[in-house]
Amino acid sequence: MYISTHQALLDFCQRAREFDAIAVDTEFLRERTFHPRLCLVQIATPAESVAVDPLVIDDLSPLAELMADESVTKVFHACSQDMEVMLHTVGVLPRPIFDTQVAAAFLGERQQISYGALVQTFCGVSLPKTESLTDWSRRPLTDKQIEYAIDDVKYLIVAYTEMMSRLRELGRVDWVLDELRPLADESHYRADRHEAFRKVKRINSCSRHQLGIARELAAWREDRAERRNIPRKWVMSDDTLLALVKRNPVRVEEFRSIRGTDQLGERDVDGALMAIKRGASCPHDRLPLMVRGHRQISPELESVTDLMYALIRLVAERSGVATSVIASRDDLADYIEHPEQSPLREGWRFELVGSRLDDLLSGNMGLTVKDGKIELL
Known part of the structure; x- marks a missing residue:
């Protein structure tokens, strides 16, 4: 079923709340935005499977209420990105949750098993991947696209039932729930922009003094990208950011001499230079330390x-x-x-x-x- 009206969404959510567990998946795009753009929400109960279209439904409050209903477990596969986009778009973090990828690691499967492999293992079904590069923001969606999207939850609710049965036999349900607890915490999805520098490519080549500059400049980039809702690399690439960190420019002409800064306006250049100055003047005892990769041990x-x-x-x-x-x-x-x-x-x-x-x-x-x-x- 394809749901494109508020009333149809309300009716379905009322039916879905009669079950102890529902399967949830999302389709989203983030190539041109800072925050992911929610394009489709697929939900399956033991009785039916639907695709909810958030691009044409103005009021998603029934979906928010369903996601917040703690009497209904929301079953995901590799839930982090789905949880992030739901929190940003719908305004609530689904609770309680069950992640089949996490659970599979307690049932003899590899830690990051794919959805296709999971369905094959626990449902005995091989799924096609013909629509894996679909632009889910384009309308109208074809019947084939909707069918493909719903496959991501139709079998997930079946796999969940089988996995829970096996986990109960092994006495490991609580183990899985303990492992999932951090994923149900909103702080897990609200990133500290002053930690963004740690994800800059080749940041490990920087000294501690340079890391102080990188922390401030990356935080400035995060703020600009989020305000404009554009990818951070559209504000400034990692390569340009790292070059600025290592050269530590003080004047506009020094800043402009670095490749990749030409698209920045005057106000952006002034803001970036102020961030660089803050980082360069950071006291030594407040400079960041890089999180180690593989630690050096004796x-x-x-x-x-x-x-x-x-x-x-x-x-x-x-x-x-x-x-x-x-x-x-x-x-x-x-x-x-x-x-x-x-x-x-x-x-x-x-x-x-x-x-x-x-x-x-x-x-x-x-x-x-x-x-x-x-x-x-």
């Missing part, structure tokens, strides 16, 4: 983390929980140095592997090789 610590990681992989193999969901090598190094602050000391991770890590590090348990495979000793 050979001794590396050997210990190798042993711990072997245990993690063994537990992952036996439990069917993806290794990368349990812990990374950096997580293990942090565990050695600050175990009291580690996620491995809490919740399902401690239940699954935390106590075994303690036994391994205290010498109460070991690992050996038997028939070419690692075994507990």
Whole structure:
């Protein structure tokens, strides 16, 4: 069903609220805007599947009320971008949620399983991808496009039922819900513009002093892009931003000598120069530190983390929980140095592997090789 009127949306949302869970997906575009532009919302209940057209319905309040109804679980696959666009466009963050991509990692699948692979695994259906490059903002939509879009939720609600059954059998429903909790927090989708510099390409080549400049200049770029609702690269590319950071221009002519600044108006140049000046004058104790990628650790610590990681992989193999969901090598190094602050000391991770890590590090348990495979000793 294609829903293009407020009344049809209201009627469907009333029917949907009779169920404990519904599947939700979105189609959006963000190539020409700062915020994603919501073009279609697909929803499936166990009884019906619909495509809601937000580009032609002026009042989306019934959809907002459905998304906020905490008696109905909203099932997504890889939900972060869907949640972001719903929050920005509809004004509410869907709650409670269930993410099948996250859940699959607790059922023996890889951490970032695709939707197609998920449907194949849990529904036995192979989905076509003929409309994957569709411009969802163009109207009218064809029947084929609508059918393709609805496939993204029609099978999702079926997969959810099967996955919940398996999770209950394994006693892992609470594990998944714990892992999903941060994704239901609005702060997860409201980015701090003063952290935007960390996503600039090749920012790791900067000194701490230069990072101070990059923080202010990237924050200025975020503000301009959001105000105009255009992609940040249309204000200034990463390459231009990085060149400005490293040259630290003071005067307009110095600024203009850098390639990629010619499209900026006088007010933008003045604003960018002020941002650069703020960053350059930042006290040393307030300069940012880059978040490490792979941390540098001593050979001794590396050997210990190798042993711990072997245990993690063994537990992952036996439990069917993806290794990368349990812990990374950096997580293990942090565990050695600050175990009291580690996620491995809490919740399902401690239940699954935390106590075994303690036994391994205290010498109460070991690992050996038997028939070419690692075994507990």
